[in-house]
Amino acid sequence: MVAVTFEKVRKTFGASVAVEGLDLSVADGEFVSLLGPSGCGKTTTLRMLAGLEQPTNGTIRIGERDVTDLAPSERDIAMVFQSYALYPHMTVAENIAYPLKKRGVPKPERAVRVAATAKLLQLEALLDRKPKQLSGGQQQRVALGRALVREPKVFLLDEPLSNLDAKLRAHMRTELIELHRRLGKTMIYVTHDQLEAMTMSTRIAVMRGGVLQQFATASEIYRRPANAFVAGFIGTPSMTLASASHRGPTKLAVGGAEWTMPDGHVKSLPMGAALTVGVRPDDVLLGSGPHRALVKVVEPIGHESIVLIAAEGTDLTVRIAGDTPLKAGETVPFDVRGNRLHVFDAESGRRLNNDRPD
Amino acid sequence: MNKPSRLRIVCINVVTWTIVLLVSFPLIWMLLTAVKPQSELFRIPPTFLPQRITFEHYARLLSDTPFLTYFGNSIVLATATTILVIAVGTLGAYSLVRFRYRGREQLATLVLFTYLLPSVVLIIPLYLLMVKLGIANTLFSLVLAYTTFSLPYALWLLRSFMAEIPEDLESAALVDGASRLGAFWDVIVPQALPGIISTALFTFILAWNEYLYALVLVNSDSSRPLTTGVMNMLITSFNIEWSLLMAASVMMSIPLIVIFAFLQSYLTSGFGVGGVKG
Numbered sequence: 001m002v003a004v005t006f007e008k009v010r011k012t013f014g015a016s017v018a019v020e021g022l023d024l025s026v027a028d029g030e031f032v033s034l035l036g037p038s039g040c041g042k043t044t045t046l047r048m049l050a051g052l053e054q055p056t057n058g059t060i061r062i063g064e065r066d067v068t069d070l071a072p073s074e075r076d077i078a079m080v081f082q083s084y085a086l087y088p089h090m091t092v093a094e095n096i097a098y099p100l101k102k103r104g105v106p107k108p109e110r111a112v113r114v115a116a117t118a119k120l121l122q123l124e125a126l127l128d129r130k131p132k133q134l135s136g137g138q139q140q141r142v143a144l145g146r147a148l149v150r151e152p153k154v155f156l157l158d159e160p161l162s163n164l165d166a167k168l169r170a171h172m173r174t175e176l177i178e179l180h181r182r183l184g185k186t187m188i189y190v191t192h193d194q195l196e197a198m199t200m201s202t203r204i205a206v207m208r209g210g211v212l213q214q215f216a217t218a219s220e221i222y223r224r225p226a227n228a229f230v231a232g233f234i235g236t237p238s239m240t241l242a243s244a245s246h247r248g249p250t251k252l253a254v255g256g257a258e259w260t261m262p263d264g265h266v267k268s269l270p271m272g273a274a275l276t277v278g279v280r281p282d283d284v285l286l287g288s289g290p291h292r293a294l295v296k297v298v299e300p301i302g303h304e305s306i307v308l309i310a311a312e313g314t315d316l317t318v319r320i321a322g323d324t325p326l327k328a329g330e331t332v333p334f335d336v337r338g339n340r341l342h343v344f345d346a347e348s349g350r351r352l353n354n355d356r357p358d
Numbered sequence: 359m360n361k362p363s364r365l366r367i368v369c370i371n372v373v374t375w376t377i378v379l380l381v382s383f384p385l386i387w388m389l390l391t392a393v394k395p396q397s398e399l400f401r402i403p404p405t406f407l408p409q410r411i412t413f414e415h416y417a418r419l420l421s422d423t424p425f426l427t428y429f430g431n432s433i434v435l436a437t438a439t440t441i442l443v444i445a446v447g448t449l450g451a452y453s454l455v456r457f458r459y460r461g462r463e464q465l466a467t468l469v470l471f472t473y474l475l476p477s478v479v480l481i482i483p484l485y486l487l488m489v490k491l492g493i494a495n496t497l498f499s500l501v502l503a504y505t506t507f508s509l510p511y512a513l514w515l516l517r518s519f520m521a522e523i524p525e526d527l528e529s530a531a532l533v534d535g536a537s538r539l540g541a542f543w544d545v546i547v548p549q550a551l552p553g554i555i556s557t558a559l560f561t562f563i564l565a566w567n568e569y570l571y572a573l574v575l576v577n578s579d580s581s582r583p584l585t586t587g588v589m590n591m592l593i594t595s596f597n598i599e600w601s602l603l604m605a606a607s608v609m610m611s612i613p614l615i616v617i618f619a620f621l622q623s624y625l626t627s628g629f630g631v632g633g634v635k636g
Contacts, residue, residue: 047529050529050533051532051533052529052532052533071532071537072529072532072533073532073533073534073535073536073537077533078533078534079529079530079533081526081529081530082526083524083526085524085526085527085529085530087527087530087531087544087545087548088549089548089549098531098534098544099534099535102531102534102535102536102540103535146530146534150534150535
């Protein structure tokens with residue numbers, strides 16, 4: 001069953017296009033992340049779903065219901081804001097009870113549901129406090145509680161972890177995953193942090209410039225990015241993207257070198273076609289191979305080392321497990337895994353690999 | 359940082375207290391004169407502290423003059439003006455801050471144009487307007503007149519308060535099930551309360567102390583406020599009833615002092631802090 005559908009949704013602010021021709025279907029119970037850089041249209045998309053922005057064109061459905069022109073209060077959704085948006089003059093209990101009060105839930109039932117939500121999120125001791133007396137993590141849980149108490153069809157979360165410190169963010173990420181697993185509700189989550197998106201989501205919608213780039217599982221997006229933008233955006237450290245040209249069914253000219261790949265790895269292309277080749281840091285093998293590179297930077301992180309090498313006009317990022325004896329200034333042989341190269345059209349960025357189904 | 363010397367602290371205190379006493383002397387003299395017997399008022403040499411305290415002037419003011427009528431009129435006038443200005447001002451400021459429409463900024467600037475003109479220029483057309491509306495010589499005409507010069511300032515003051523309120527709070531209220539007006543009442547008004555109270559205080563004081571419009575627009579005792587009523591009652595070409603005037607002045611000050619004392623905490627408390635992170 002489809003929980004949320006965007007059909008050719010477009011949003012403009014004056015002459016500026018924030019979202020262009022968005023077609024997206026979220027299944028019931030999915031945790032979908034809208035991921036992309038600042039200004040890509042992800043928050044605008046979420047706000048259109050919430051009813052806080054009106055689409056310029058297109059249709060939005062929640063279930064079978066067309067909600068495009070409905071007020072936020074009529075959509076059966078709940079939202080957690082990046083700023084939490086707790087009502088400062090109300091206590092924690094009053095904040096959580098507010099959505100129930102607005103929907104005319106009787107006072108005794110309100111108290112019961114608020115208590116249950118507070119227990120779920122370990123807020124019982126904080127019910128009489130005001131938001132200003134809470135820590136960031138506590139405020140975030142209250143914002144979650146206010147969303148949960150109504151038991152809506154769809155949860156919308158607009159970068160709720162971005163104001164937390166790294167440790168708390170990691171903890172809350174786990175809590176959200178657990179919450180989603182327990183509730184089984186549809187959640188749509190906006191983030192610019194790919195780690196959040198990759199670890200929490202059933203599927204990820206990568207956006208750029210208001211246009212949906214790819215909508216797939218984290219694994220699919222990582223292994224088969226639909227275009228050069230997605231390839232460079234997903235993965236830490238980022239995939240190296242270098243200019244290349246087609247030299248035959250098994251050869252690519254990259255900088256001053258020639259890289260090989262299996263026959264049939266990419267679609268049929270004209271000789272000399274301008275390409276962009278992408279290689280993940282894990283797919284560059286140092287220590288042996290037909291190519292040589294100068295080590296520019298070595299960054300030991302502890303459990304791994306990140307090495308930047310310069311190879312005939314191309315800088316490559318390499319990930320090595322554990323420590324490495326390599327030093328900057330050294331020359332090192334290397335090879336790339338030809339069957340793991342990602343090839344894109346240089347102009348459109350479109351993926352050109354012949355991807356076989358799993 | 360060096361501690362200021364004792365001499366410096368003493369000098370600062372002496373100067374400060376001198377200024378305080380100079381500024382408050384008329385007020386102190388008013389309080390003391392109001393409880394002095396008539397015989398002591400013009401004694402040479404003058405006495406500062408009353409030799410005998412009497413409340414006869416207050417008693418005479420309340421029983422022998424229409425002071426209470428004027429007082430009631432002023433209460434009604436100032437309260438009604440304040441309520442009207444706050445009601446229109448908060449909604450108007452909300453519109454200026456949250457809604458996008460053509461001419462919004464120009465409208466906000468235009469409302470201040472009334473302050474470019476002196477009151478005497480506006481008073482004749484206002485009077486004629488009240489006559490045409492059939493409400494001349496009534497308290498209601500004063501309420502409308504006072505609203506015309508209180509509302510622009512109220513709009514600007516409330517606008518700046520409301521602009522500080524994060525939009526996310528209203529968005530959250532809308533998503534939580536509130537209507538637009540519900541979100542305004544549940545979220546905006548509580549957050550703008552210090553601004554609303556400041557505006558209310560300003561408007562109340564303005565309406566309470568206003569003299570010129572009251573003098574021109576109202577001329578019957580039943581509708582006169584305190585300002586013109588007391589002047590009319592106690593000050594003539596031949597005589598000024600100083601004792602009654604001082605007693606009336608003290609009583610005219612009481613509501614303002616009470617309101618200030620009651621509302622001061624609202625002005626200084628930290629509303630709105632902590633609700634929105636970052």
